[in-house]
Amino acid sequence: MTKIIAVLNHKGGGGKTTTTINLAAALQLKKKRVLLIDMDGQANLTESCGLSIEEEQTVYGAMKGEYPLPLVELKNGLTIVPSCLDLSAAESELINEPGRELILKGMITKLLDSRKFDYILIDCPPSLGLLTLNALTAADFLIIPVQAQFLAMRGMAKITNVVEIVRERLNPGLSIGGIVITQFDKRKTLNKSVSELINDSFCDKVFKTVIRDNVALAEAPIKGLNIFEYNKNSNGAKDYMDLALEVLKLK
Template sequence: MTKVIAVLNHKGGVGKTTTTVNLAAALQQKKKRVLAIDMDGQANLTESCGLSIEEERTVYGAMKGEYPLPLVGLSGGLTIVPSCLDLSAAESELINEPGRELILKGLIAKLPESRKFDYVLIDCPPSLGLLTLNALTAADYLIIPVQAQFLAMRGMTKIMNVIATVRERLNPGLAIGGIVITQFDRRKTLNKSVAELVKDSFCDKVFKTVIRDNVALAEAPIKGKNIFEYNKGCKGAEDYMSLAQEVLKLK
């Protein structure tokens, strides 16, 4: 059965796209069929995978009902639904559409049997608008990357309130898969303090895996590659493989 996972934090720069791309790649390394959907109008996931933001078919056209989700296969085995800059306009264009929060869920449900996936990962925009609501309504699990920096906890209460509302009104099955601490440097006292605060606040909701600060994770998207294609022996690859092991245990 397909597990749909939304990767969300409305604070920018916390590693949402990095986590989506590299967790998807790690799951694919584990012989899982994985689809990654770029729901961000900045199209960072699309470009990180070596695709152009000028792709003829994107999630934007699919959300507008012009065609099914466009599936683009990558040489490494991942499948991507690309985004484009026009996606940002979808918030206003779909505002009067009946059942607008359910559009993405319907698109995923209509994937042909021959293209069913073990995991669908959704890279959410850094906001809590309509596109994010679509992702949360479609998802079984939510993964929240939290940067090991000052103000990391800011906005977490708002995210939890949104999750509660979505559960109540749209998707009662939505569960928090886990919170993952990113950009962690154990040499920095502040990083360790933030990590301890997150763990104290959310206890068993925090993944044991911590994503260490690693330059290769920043370099890989420039080459249009995931971390396993770019440098499979680095700490970043090791950490995302460890995270994938934990995600595989989600029921």
């Protein structure tokens, strides 16, 4: 059965796209069929996969009902639904659509009638607007990457509140799969303090795996590669494989 995972943090720079692409690559190395959906109007995931942000068909056209979700198969075996800069306009364009929070869920359901994936990972925009609501309504689990910085902690309560509302009104099957601490440097006292605070506050919702601060993770998307293609021996590759092993246990 397909597991759908939304990756969200409404503060930019927290490792959301990095987590989406590298978790997907790790799951694929574990012989899972993985689909990526780029729901962010910045299209960082699309570019990180080596695609142009001017693909002919994107999630934007699909959300507007022009065609089904367009699938682009990458050389590394992953499949992606690309985004484009126009997607940001979808928030206002779809505001009067009936059932507007359910558009993505409906398209994924149709897609799964003909194509089977073990995992679908949705890279959400760094906001809590309509596109994010679509992702949360379609998802089984939410993964929240949190940078090991104090300010990154401040938005957590807002996200958990939104999850409760979505669960109550739109998607009772949604649960928080886990919080993953990113850009962690054990030599920094602040990083350690924030990590302890997150663990104390969210207890069993925090993944044991911590994504260490690693320059290879920043360099890989510039080449249009995931961390395993770029440097499979890096700390980044080890950490995301460990995270994937935890994600495989989500039920």
